Amino acid sequence: MIVLSKEKLSIQKEQDVVLFRNRIKELATKIGMSLVNQTKLITAASELVRNMLRYGGGGITHLEIVSKNSIPGVRLVFADEGPGIKDVTLAMKDGYSTGKSLGLGLPGAKRLVNEFDIKSEPGKGTTVTIIRWKNGL
Amino acid sequence: MERIPILKMGPFLLVTIQVDLYDRLALTLENDLINMVSKTEAKGVLIDISAVSIVDSFMGRILGNIASMSKIMDAATVVVGMQPAVAITLVELGLTLAGVHTALDVEQGMELLRNKIGQIDTDEEGLYDSFI
Amino acid sequence: MNKESAAALKGKKKQILDTWMSNQTKDAALRDDLMSVAELQQQSEEFLNSLLKAFASSQAENPDSAGYEPIHDILSEISISRARQGFSPRETSAYILSLKEVLSQMLEERYKEDTTVLYREIISMNKIMDSLSLVTTETYIKGREEVILRQTSEMSEISTPVIRVWEGILALPIIGTLDSARTQVVMEALLEEIVATGSRIAILDISGVPTVDSLVAQHLIKTVSAARLMGAECIISGIRAEIAQTIVHLGIDLTNIYTKATLASALKMSFSMLNIQVSKAAQNGQIGSKQNFGF
Numbered sequence: 169m170i171v172l173s174k175e176k177l178s179i180q181k182e183q184d185v186v187l188f189r190n191r192i193k194e195l196a197t198k199i200g201m202s203l204v205n206q207t208k209l210i211t212a213a214s215e216l217v218r219n220m221l222r223y224g225g226g227g228i229t230h231l232e233i234v235s236k237n238s239i240p241g242v243r244l245v246f247a248d249e250g251p252g253i254k255d256v257t258l259a260m261k262d263g264y265s266t267g268k269s270l271g272l273g274l275p276g277a278k279r280l281v282n283e284f285d286i287k288s289e290p291g292k293g294t295t296v297t298i299i300r301w302k303n304g305l
Numbered sequence: 306m307e308r309i310p311i312l313k314m315g316p317f318l319l320v321t322i323q324v325d326l327y328d329r330l331a332l333t334l335e336n337d338l339i340n341m342v343s344k345t346e347a348k349g350v351l352i353d354i355s356a357v358s359i360v361d362s363f364m365g366r367i368l369g370n371i372a373s374m375s376k377i378m379d380a381a382t383v384v385v386g387m388q389p390a391v392a393i394t395l396v397e398l399g400l401t402l403a404g405v406h407t408a409l410d411v412e413q414g415m416e417l418l419r420n421k422i423g424q425i426d427t428d429e430e431g432l433y434d435s436f437i
Numbered sequence: 438m439n440k441e442s443a444a445a446l447k448g449k450k451k452q453i454l455d456t457w458m459s460n461q462t463k464d465a466a467l468r469d470d471l472m473s474v475a476e477l478q479q480q481s482e483e484f485l486n487s488l489l490k491a492f493a494s495s496q497a498e499n500p501d502s503a504g505y506e507p508i509h510d511i512l513s514e515i516s517i518s519r520a521r522q523g524f525s526p527r528e529t530s531a532y533i534l535s536l537k538e539v540l541s542q543m544l545e546e547r548y549k550e551d552t553t554v555l556y557r558e559i560i561s562m563n564k565i566m567d568s569l570s571l572v573t574t575e576t577y578i579k580g581r582e583e584v585i586l587r588q589t590s591e592m593s594e595i596s597t598p599v600i601r602v603w604e605g606i607l608a609l610p611i612i613g614t615l616d617s618a619r620t621q622v623v624m625e626a627l628l629e630e631i632v633a634t635g636s637r638i639a640i641l642d643i644s645g646v647p648t649v650d651s652l653v654a655q656h657l658i659k660t661v662s663a664a665r666l667m668g669a670e671c672i673i674s675g676i677r678a679e680i681a682q683t684i685v686h687l688g689i690d691l692t693n694i695y696t697k698a699t700l701a702s703a704l705k706m707s708f709s710m711l712n713i714q715v716s717k718a719a720q721n722g723q724i725g726s727k728q729n730f731g732f
C-alpha cells in the first residue's frame with residue numbers, strides 16, 4: 169500500500185466536524201468513490217470524530233488517499249490523548265455505551281468500512297484507523 | 306443561534322432540514338419541536354430529510370426521540386424523503402428507527418398522517434360506543 | 438554503484454528532487470486529474486528517498502534485492518494507475534527516465550575530474566534505472582489488460598430492469614446467479630427507482646434465481662429494511678421450494694418480510710395494500726378497474 173496524499177486536521181470543537189466531513193467528501197469524490205460508499209465512509213467518520221470529541225477531549229485526524237494493488241481508497245486516523253478505553257472488546261459491542269447513547273458508534277463504524285483498527289491504552293488515549301476502498305463492498 | 310424553522314400546517318408541524326445537522330443544532334430542533342407540539346397540540350410531525358446526506362447514530366437517536374416524545378403527547382411522527390444512500394448506511398450502522406413512520410415524500414407523509422388521525426378518531430369512537 | 442556516488446547523490450537530494458519535479462511537470466503530457474502537483478511531489482520524494490537508500494545498501498547493484506522492494510511497490514502503483522487513466526506508455530515511463538536524466542547530470546558533476554569512474558558509475562546507475570523502467574512497462578501492460586478485462590465484463594453483465602407495473606408499484610425480476618456485488622448494484626438501482634417514481638411498493642421476484650446463500654439473503658433483507666426507512670414496502674416473490682428450504686436451513690429470519698409464492702399473488706397483495714380494486718367488467722368481459730387505473 170502506498171500513500172498518495174496526506175493531511176491533518178485538528179478537531180477541538182463541534183464546528184471543526186463540518187469542515188472535516190466536507191474534506192472527506194472531497195477526497196472520496198476525487199478518487200471516484202460511489203455515493204453509497206461515500207455516505208458509509210462519512211457516517212463512520214462522523215461517529216468516530218464524535219467519540220473523539222465526547223470521550224477523548226478532541227484530537228487529531230489524518231486524512232489520506234492510499235492505494236493498494238492500484239485500488240485507491242481513503243484512510244482516516246482518529247487520534248486522541250484522552251482517558252482511553254479499558255475494555256475495547258466491550259466497547260465494540262452493539263449497544264454498549266458509557267454515555268447513555270445508542271452504543272452503535274464503534275461497532276457501526278466498523279461495519280461501514282473495509283478496514284478498521286482500534287488501539288487504546290487507559291490513561292494514554294485512543295487511536296482508530298479506518299479505510300474505505302473505492303469499490304469495496 | 307442557528308435554528309431550523311418549524312412550519313405549522315393545520316393540525317401538523319412540518320420541518321424541512323436543508324443542512325447537514327451538527328449535534329447541537331439537532332438537539333435544538335428536538336427541543337423546539339417538542340415545545341411546538343405541546344403548544345399547538347399538533348396531531349402530527351412531518352420531518353423532511355430529503356436534503357440530508359448524512360444520518361448517523363446521534364441524528365438517528367434524535368429522530369427516534371422526537372417520535373417517542375410526540376407519541377406521548379398524542380402526535381405521530383413521519384420522516385420523509387430519506388435518500389437511498391442514507392437508508393443503506395443506516396441499516397448497516399444498525400439503526401431501524403423503530404417507532405418512526407416513514408414516507409417517500411411530503412405528500413405521502415401527509416396522507417399517512419391524515420390516515421393516522423382518521424384511525425385514532427374511529428378508534429376512539431369505537432371505544433366510546435362500547436362504553437355506552 | 439559505489440558508496441561515494443550514493444553519498445554524493447544523497448547530499449544533492451533536494452536539488453535532484455527539484456530538477457526531477459520540474460522535468461516531470463514541464464512534460465505537458467502529465468495530466469493532473471488523479472494527482473495534483475503537490476501529490477506528485479510527495480510521491481516523488483518518497484520514491485527518491487527509497488531509491489537513495491537502496492543505492493547506499495550493500496546490494497545496490499541488484500534491483501531485485503530487498504532494498505528495492507518499496508521502490509517496486511511505488512512504481513507498480515504509479516504505472517497501473519496511469520494505465521487506468523489512459524496515459525500512454527511513453528508518458529508512464531517518463532517518470533523513471535526523467536529521473537535517470539537528473540541522476541546522470543549529478544554524477545557527471547561529481548566525477549568531472551575522473552572520467553573512468555564517471556563512466557563506470559553512469560553505467561551502473563543506468564543498469565539499475567533501466568531495470569526499474571522495465572517494471573514500469575510490465576505493470577503498465579498489466580494495468581491496460583485489466584482495463585480491457587473490466588470493460589468486457591461490464592458489457593456482458595446482465596442488466597436487471599426495474600419495471601413499473603402499476604402506479605406506485607415496481608417489480609424487479611432477478612434472473613441468474615446473485616453474488617454479493619451484483620446484489621448490491623441491483624438493490625441500489627431499485628432504491629433509486631423507488632425514489633424516482635415515488636413507488637410505495639416494490640416486488641422482488643427471485644423465481645429466476647437458482648440459489649440463495651446467506652450473504653445474498655442478508656442483502657435482500659437489508660434492502661427491505663432500507664426501503665422501509667425510505668417509506669416503501671417490499672414483497673419478495675417467487676421463492677421456490679429449494680430456496681425456502683435453504684433459507685430455513687441457514688437460519689435466515691424472514692418473518693418480518695412479506696413473501697409470496699408468485700409474482701401474481703405479490704401483485705394482488707400490493708393492490709390490497711394500496712387499496713386498489715381491480716375487477717373484470719361485468720358486461721363484455723373486458724378488464725377494468727374501479728379506480729380508473731384501467732387499461
Ligand SMILES: Nc1ncnc2c1ncn2[C@@H]1O[C@H](COP(=O)(O)OP(=O)(O)O)[C@@H](O)[C@H]1O
Pocket residue numbers: 215219220223224248250251252253259260264265266267268269270271272273274275294
Ligand atoms: N475516543 C474514545 N475515548 C475514550 N472512550 C471511548 C472513545 N470512543 C469510544 N469510547 C467508549 O466506548 C463506548 C462505546 O462507543 P460508541 O460505540 O461510539 O457508543 P456511544 O458513543 O453511543 O457510547 C463509549 O460509550 C465510550 O465509553
Ligand SMILES: [Mg+2]
Pocket residue numbers: 215218219272273274
Ligand atoms: Mg459514539
